[in-house]
Amino acid sequence: MIKEEDVLTALDKPRAVYGLQQRLDPSNKSTDALQDLLMRMRTEGKVKFDIKTGKWSKA
Numbered sequence: 001m002i003k004e005e006d007v008l009t010a011l012d013k014p015r016a017v018y019g020l021q022q023r024l025d026p027s028n029k030s031t032d033a034l035q036d037l038l039m040r041m042r043t044e045g046k047v048k049f050d051i052k053t054g055k056w057s058k059a
Contacts, residue, residue: 002034004041011047014055 002024010023017038021031038056041047048059 002037004037004046007034007037007041008046008058011056011058014050014053014057016055020056 006024007020010020015023017031017035020038021028021034024034038047038049042049045059047056049056
C-alpha cells in the first residue's frame with residue numbers, strides 16, 4: 001500500500017509515474033493504485049502534473 005507521505009518523499013524532483021512506481025513499489029507491475037492516489041492528491045492540491053514533460057511534482 002502506497003502512502004501519501006511516501007509519494008511526497010519520492011517527489012524530491014519531478015518524476016514520471018513509472019519512476020515513482022520503481023521508487024515506491026518496484027515489485028508491483030500495475031500503476032493503477034499509484035495513479036489513483038496521484039489524482040486524489042492533485043485534487044487536494046498536494047501535487048501537480050506538468051503536461052509538457054509528463055512528470056509529477058510537489059505543489
